[in-house]
Amino acid sequence: MPRKILIVEDDKFLRELMIRKLVNEGYQTIEATNGEEGVKTAKSEKPDLVLLDLVLPGIDGFEALARIRKNQETANLPVIILSNLGQKEDIERGLELGATDYMIKAYFSPGEIIEKIASILK
Numbered sequence: 001m002p003r004k005i006l007i008v009e010d011d012k013f014l015r016e017l018m019i020r021k022l023v024n025e026g027y028q029t030i031e032a033t034n035g036e037e038g039v040k041t042a043k044s045e046k047p048d049l050v051l052l053d054l055v056l057p058g059i060d061g062f063e064a065l066a067r068i069r070k071n072q073e074t075a076n077l078p079v080i081i082l083s084n085l086g087q088k089e090d091i092e093r094g095l096e097l098g099a100t101d102y103m104i105k106a107y108f109s110p111g112e113i114i115e116k117i118a119s120i121l122k
Contacts (some may be wrong), residue, residue: 002028003121006047008038008064009082010056014105018051021110027117035059039067042074049117052099054083054090062097069098078120082113 005027009015019029030045032038034057042050050068054061061081068074078100083090086104094102100120103113 002026003048004028004030004045005117006030006032006038006041006045006050008032008035008041008050008056008061009053010034011053017110018113021114022117025114025118033057035061035064038064039071039074042068042077043071046073047077048121049100050077050079051082051113051117052079054081054085054094062093065094065097065099080113080116080120082108 005022007015007018007029010033015031019031022029030041030047032041036058038052052061052065065079068077068079081094081099081102082105084105091102101116103116
C-alpha cells in the first residue's frame with residue numbers, strides 16, 4: 001500500500017511538480033488548492049503526511065495547521081510546511097503550531113523535499 005501524501009499548494013506549477021516527483025518515488029498523492037480544502041481533505045483522506053504551503057487563498061496555512069492539530073482524527077498527522085515565508089517569526093509560529101518540519105521553498109530542491117518526507121515516514 002503506497003504512502004499517501006496530501007499537497008496543499010495553490011501554485012499549479014509547483015503542485016504538479018511535487019506530484020510528479022512523489023508519484024515517481026512510489027507515493028500516492030492527493031491535492032488541495034486552498035486551506036479549507038486542505039483541512040477537509042486531511043480529515044476525509046487520512047493521508048500519511050501533509051505538505052502545506054502557508055500563503056493560500058481563504059484560510060492560510062497557519063490556520064489550516066491549527067485546525068488539523070485541533071481535530072482528533074488529524075492531530076498526529078506529520079505536517080511539513082513548505083513555504084516562501086522564511087522569516088524567523090514565521091518559522092517559529094509554524095513550529096509552535098505543531099509543524100513536523102519547516103522547509104523554505106527557495107532552499108530545497110524537490111529531491112531534498114522527497115528525502116525529508118521519506119525520513120519522517122520511516
